[in-house]
Amino acid sequence: MALRKIAAGLSIAVLLISVASLVMNGLKFGLDFTGGSLVEVGYEQSPDLNEIRGQLQSAGYDDAVVQTFGSPVDILIRLGQSHDPKLGDQVLSVLQADEDQTLTLRRNEYVGAQVGEELREQGGLGLLLALFMVMIYVAFRFQLKFSVGAVAALAHDVLIVLGVFSLFKLDFDLTVLAALLAVIGYSLNDTIVVSDRIRENFRKVRKGTPEEIMNISLNQTLGRTIVTSLTTLLVLTALAVFGGELIHGFAIALLIGVLVGTYSSIYVAANVLLAMGVCKEDLMPPEKEDEEVDERP
Known part of the structure; x- marks a missing residue:
């Protein structure tokens, strides 16, 4: 977390480039969307x-x-x-x-282009619905601040993948849209593992600032995160190289998404939590009401 300000600056810069490319260049839609x-x-x-x-x-x-x-x-x-x-x-x-x-x-x-237009609208609604449901799920399982951090990390990942496809004018078809939904699932899984350890340490560690507890939690899950990402990247690299043109865009989108998702699970979600002032009181379990004790003669 000592590098969180540098990481935040890097994320903001990449996001601005991605959004600017999407605004100016748009996406190079494939036949599934354009006809x-x-x-x-x-x-x-x-x-x-x-x-x-x-x-x-x-x-x-x-x-x-x-x-x-x-x-x-x-x-x-x-x-x-x-x-x-x-x-x-x-x-x-x-x-x-x-x-x-x-x-x-x-x-x-x-x-027909009309089919493509319907698919485009439904795909966009599907992405928005997925992010909304993720926010509700994380808010119920953890806390509202964790929900905001998780959705910020997921939106960060999706925008960067879209930005790369826009910047390099790669074909965007239904397989790439499926890859974006897979990126949301992968990144969410990683973020929840980290968030679970953060909540556990906030309740267990007696002394320490939120930043120190965040560092402890991230270090405890770092090995698992890196090993999982590396094994996934090996498979996706093989798909991108040997899978053929049909799934090439799918594999490239997932490669970018897994790399960015691993980074966002460590820096974006945790960074948002610190920025929102997460503390022990946010994560302590509710106190149980004192049970009435029957008086005995």
Whole structure:
């Protein structure tokens, strides 16, 4: 906690950059939110997805998302441009030019923007509802100050993940939205473990300032926090590198979220508690009323 002012300055700076990027650049929404075209192509033999992406980019389809669909020979291509009935034939001709095998156009569909708008609104409401329910839960389990600290840490994590996606213009689709909800759950779990130890030490430690008790609590849970985060990051790194394009955004969002969530569990939530003046009186269990003793003759 000796570094809490430096940590607070760092968090505020990163949050301001994230918010500024979101205001100026917005998010680069994927097809799930903006609408676009779906083209499914059938191959006789399993193709190389990277070669397909290169062919499409050379033909001017820079935003094409290529993935297998059901089997290695079924390729689904998602394009963010407006739908054209001849788009499927155009894509097929681009791919067929460099292939010896015969390709088959199996689907050429349009995903409407209206669906994307509904998904966007429902996703935003889902995030807000999750934060609200977290605040109520923590307030009942601990105390209102802990509730504010937990929600501040969660909002901090979500805004920074969104800011990174906005700043680097990464595609934001439903898998990334799912990752944001997972980040809320992961960060909340870590924050509750730390908060539980803080409450326990405020009740148990007789002497010590709130800052000293906070340091004791954080040090007691630091090993668990670091080990849990490192093992999670190993799995997410493997997903980001080897998981393919379909879950690449999901893995990147979780990687950022776990890193930031580990930091916020230590510095943001505890920092907010100290700023709000948490003390022993806030966490002492309520005194039981004296029970009436029957008088005996």
